[in-house]
Amino acid sequence: MRSELEALADAGGAEWEAPVFEPAAPTSSAPPEGTAARGRAHRKVAVAGTVVVAVAAVLALLRQSPPPPDAPGLPAPVGIPYARVPDVAPPSTAPPPVAEVPSSAPVAPAQKEAPTVSAPKPPPRQPPPKQPRLTARPVFTPEFLARCAGLTLAAAAELGCPASQVRPERERCPEEAVDFMDRMRAGHEEEFSLTLDVMNQPGGSSQLGVYRTGKYVGAFNGEKLAIHRGWRFEGQIWTEGKKVVGRFTKMFPPAGAADFWGDPLPPEVPVCIVLGHERDNGIEKDEGSKPGAVILSRAVTARFIKGEWPQP
Template sequence: MTLHPTEASANTFIDGWQVSKALGGGGFAFVFLGEKNSQRRALKVARHREASGDPKQTHARTLREVTTLLMLDHPNIIRPRGYGLAESGNLYLALDYVDGWTLAEWAERKHPSFREVLGVFEKIAGALAYMHRRGILHRDLKLSNVLIRKSDGEPVIIDFGCATHAFAEDLTDGGLPPGTERYRAPEQFQFMQDHKDEPRARYASRVADEIFALGVMLHELLTDPRPTEFRARFDLNSRVFVPPAPRAMNPRVPEGVSDLALTLLSREPARRPVDTEALRRELAELRQQTAAEYDVPVHRPSEQHPAEPAHGGPPAALPLQPTPVPLKRPGALLERPRRRSWWPAGIAVLVALGVVAGLWNESRIAASPPPPSPNRSVPGRTAPPDMSPPSRSPVAPPGPAIDATQKEGSALKTPAPEGPSQGRTPRLKKKPAAVVECAALSLVAALAAGCPGAQLRPESFTCPAEAEEAMREQLHWSRFDRFSLQLDDRHSPFEDIWFTSGDDVVGIRVENEGYPEMMALAPAGTRFYGKAYYLSDKMGRVNGPALVVRYDRVKLPGQDEYPICFVVESRAQAFKDGKVKARNSNTGFVVDRWP
């Protein structure tokens, strides 16, 4: 078996590397800090998931990551330092250990100015342009996958577990490539909607997807003083909801920076910068502005964490953590995090709701995107990828992005020839100062105001290993086992009731004479704990708007609680003010992933 973070100790070795501590982990790997011959490396050990049904994919994914990194040599991209077999038999990858903060932690602790943020994103865009010219896509860009090195402030892109290149093997079973839901471009969801009846359809990732993900990262840093905190946020990739202008949410944001962020988040890929090199030039142009507003902190330091002291400070950021997993002491598996209350933030803005509701229509008109630019790239034009050995120079010379065609979705989009005036992206028109967008409010306020599209949507997930083990060993449940539930114990199972998106719900097992074998596995009175969500588009089994209840814990009569993965999907009858109306009883399924 693969070494688990809770088992890491100073006496543990991985292929001769002495493990000093666990750094993190995710669905496909654990990461440890290893030392050997006075060298420190981040050791990323492949983790086999039994749910995948194919143990060969464990090695295949790691080999693809190794291959991808060996094709790269850039100061702002994590460097591989070797690979081998761990004692478990799984492959591991040794990488540079970056002593630094994640991009979100850096923004909170160092209180950077707009000029400093633009400088970091300029270097990230330059590194991506270097990758894209070699036919490589990262496919999981987010704030936690960029580290800011403490010693020199340089950004380093990490975690290439989802990356792909022109000749990479197809390892994805679903229609969408791997990645983090919040950072996906909206056209990916549109693709799934358009091909919902084609199970073999596969979305082809493009440079435009990477640019959108950078837009989400930039928007979050500009508008959220504490991006490391886990809380509900607006879906910037919603197909029915226009992203809020950063300047409307944070008046400190210079107009040019706010406009660029909105351009990156455009619903039309052709309206985004033509490639990451064009984006890098735009960021450099903004960074060179002489206005004093570019030199003030993005947020008031009092709204963020205290600045880093001269000596000491927080522990180094976790390298290579696709999905950070906190280390748990033995027996802490079933501990449930304390629920945070949203009411203090909501009450503070309810006073303005009457004004906001009346201004929604005006805001939508003001935020309408401009017509497509004739200077954008022409869809469908492709060229063979440039897979020549990468240059050893720190930064590759500028050049056009190269297309790369592959099964799992990495067809890079080839731009049309760019003229002297095509480097800039059309800006969205400046909104009237009096317009307050619904999107600029907190989620509670937006839901109370009835803002269209304001919702909590469930993230796609793969069932955690501890839940799979509990369902298999303790509960004796199997994938696709079905149980009929009263979805919310506060109402009759025969009612059509309103569910608030994002609220906790407790479901109760009801009698199901049609499936007596299921009653033995989950008898009447079994309680399911989870959250309700509203989906305006198709992600799961139900066509059209749906109520989705994701239950992650269960308690059988007279037994302890266990972690589970159980999903109920019901057709939505109505949606209003952040609530969805649906029948309070339905049959759900044991799942190993969703959707």
């Protein structure tokens, strides 16, 4: 293609130089020379104004931009919510340690901690000398005496059992019991037959029973003006001594019973009754008796008293 065009260019002629179209005639619309100069001046002014406006805008943006976050002393922008930070402890306001504060004075070298040494313990207090313990006097209850009866001499002494001769406490018959015995027409030292144990060993004087120290319920075996056969008595028997000692202190008349004058009696009446004749002050043990198993007649002699309880 290039070689062909060059060949055409070499082939000159008038027809090649003639214009294809007639040039257009200049019109009167072309601006005059003065008008063109003024247009160029206006364009320069517009460009300069545009530059000034752009510079002013840049300066305004620079004034309105927020300060950097770590710039101290500048307030935070208004209307911009703070982002939630994790819950961490606030920075301590305490002054830094002495080692971290630069100082012109020489800093003493840190001292090593001395090993912890426990203070010497005071010597233990000597306990006060033990006071001799006062041993309470054993109470000779029926149960205690019954337990003592089955022990050996050494064991009985260690337990605090009484000696073989046991005597009830010395005391007088209560006034209330004396008044009731008077109402029953029971005289002082008046004797009668008493069954010792109607609950477990009922019977008469011809039969034998086995007894030990303890409480018993007996029964009246006679007839009086105001006391009748079968009335119950409650009391205590001691079997450790040479003789059996017994004291009965309660009488249980049946319902509706009355005294010698016809006055009703309460269901429990205080009395004072001892075992044995007046001259004996106790009951002799039958042959074959052992400690804790004394043999006696099931019905023995008893008597009312209104003064001091007799001692065997």
